[in-house]
Amino acid sequence: MTAAATLTDVTMRYREHTALDAVTTSFATDGITGLLGRNGAGKTTLMQLLAGHRVPSSGQVRVLGTDPYEDDAVLQQICFVKESQRYPDHFRVRDALSAAATLFPTWDEDLARSLVADFDLPARRPVVKLSRGMVSAVGITIGLASRAPVTFFDEPYLGLDAVARQLFYDRLIADYAEEPRTIVLSTHLIEEISGLLEHVVLLDGGRVLLDDDVETLRASALTVTGPTGRVEALAREHEVLTRDALGGSTRAVLRLGRPLEPADLAASGLAAEPTPLQQLVVALSTRATGTASAAAAARTARSSTPYEGATR
Numbered sequence: 001m002t003a004a005a006t007l008t009d010v011t012m013r014y015r016e017h018t019a020l021d022a023v024t025t026s027f028a029t030d031g032i033t034g035l036l037g038r039n040g041a042g043k044t045t046l047m048q049l050l051a052g053h054r055v056p057s058s059g060q061v062r063v064l065g066t067d068p069y070e071d072d073a074v075l076q077q078i079c080f081v082k083e084s085q086r087y088p089d090h091f092r093v094r095d096a097l098s099a100a101a102t103l104f105p106t107w108d109e110d111l112a113r114s115l116v117a118d119f120d121l122p123a124r125r126p127v128v129k130l131s132r133g134m135v136s137a138v139g140i141t142i143g144l145a146s147r148a149p150v151t152f153f154d155e156p157y158l159g160l161d162a163v164a165r166q167l168f169y170d171r172l173i174a175d176y177a178e179e180p181r182t183i184v185l186s187t188h189l190i191e192e193i194s195g196l197l198e199h200v201v202l203l204d205g206g207r208v209l210l211d212d213d214v215e216t217l218r219a220s221a222l223t224v225t226g227p228t229g230r231v232e233a234l235a236r237e238h239e240v241l242t243r244d245a246l247g248g249s250t251r252a253v254l255r256l257g258r259p260l261e262p263a264d265l266a267a268s269g270l271a272a273e274p275t276p277l278q279q280l281v282v283a284l285s286t287r288a289t290g291t292a293s294a295a296a297a298a299r300t301a302r303s304s305t306p307y308e309g310a311t312r
């Protein structure tokens with residue numbers, strides 16, 4: 001994989017709180033990555049570092065081969081669509097789009113116009129008068145029409161209804177097919193976007209819990225249902241992520257130590273089905289919670305350093 005953006009041993013501290021702890025990961029040049037994790041896991045912080053909005057307390061951040069912080073040449077190749085983007089009070093929708101058009105050399109005006117039409121955005125209306133979902137649609141329009149080689153969407157769908165979210169996903173995948181680039185999307189609506197993702201980075205308590213291709217991830221887990229004794233026999237050979245017993249039957253999500261053949265499972269009276277990505281992520285995050293909170297407490301106790309990050 002050729003990486004467009006990398007973090008090497010990056011730690012980000014805000015006063016006594018460690019938001020990212022020795023994170024090493026990278027994002028492929030052509031790929032859509034889901035940046036997942038619970039509230040406060042460090043997703044926004046990670047994207048802010050890669051977008052050059054902050055400098056890390058320690059470690060190395062590289063985007064398109066250079067440190068993005070205060071590097072105008074690389075910054076105009078990075079588009080960061082924030083969850084709560086603010087625009088100047090007097091900006092109308094079309095002003096926000098014109099400003100973006102001047103920022104990004106790769107801006108596609110035709111694409112911007114067609115997204116404005118699809119999202120039914122009123123071009124002359126001040127952004128401050130838009131509904132929450134419409135402001136999100138402005139951000140999405142900018143994110144896609146920028147055609148920036150490296151694009152971050154940080155929970156870009158706030159307030160968007162289900163139809164508009166589907167429109168975003170459809171346009172994202174269509175535009176990506178036409179112009180492949182590095183897209184990182186943070187979201188809590190994992191199942192909705194699981195079909196778009198090629199790769200997943202899961203953060204938990206500022207650490208990388210999982211960094212894998214979606215296909216590999218899907219193949220690594222299985223939901224098995226059947227008589228409790230048989231499920232438990234299988235559970236001894238694999239890691240059990242979740243387990244629900246009802247009467248004499250048990251349903252377990254297994255992280256597989258070795259591949260399992262559906263035919264073998266069926267022969268032993270067990271039903272097997274793929275584990276949805278969202279369920280797998282929830283199970284892995286839940287499993288990590290105990291360990292992560294203990295580690296966070298230890299880090300907080302260790303660290304008495306003042307604020308070490310800088311904001312632009």
Ligand SMILES: Nc1ncnc2c1ncn2[C@@H]1O[C@H](COP(=O)(O)OP(=O)(O)OP(=O)(O)O)[C@@H](O)[C@H]1O
Nearest residue numbers: 014017018019037038039040041042043044045046
């Ligand atoms: N400017 C800041 N000053 C102090 N603490 C901060 C600051 N920004 C973030 N944090 C803390 O760092 C941690 C990571 O925050 P971050 O916003 O990166 O998480 P997130 O994964 O994006 O969360 P969410 O899913 O809720 O948006 C949180 O505990 C947050 O409170």
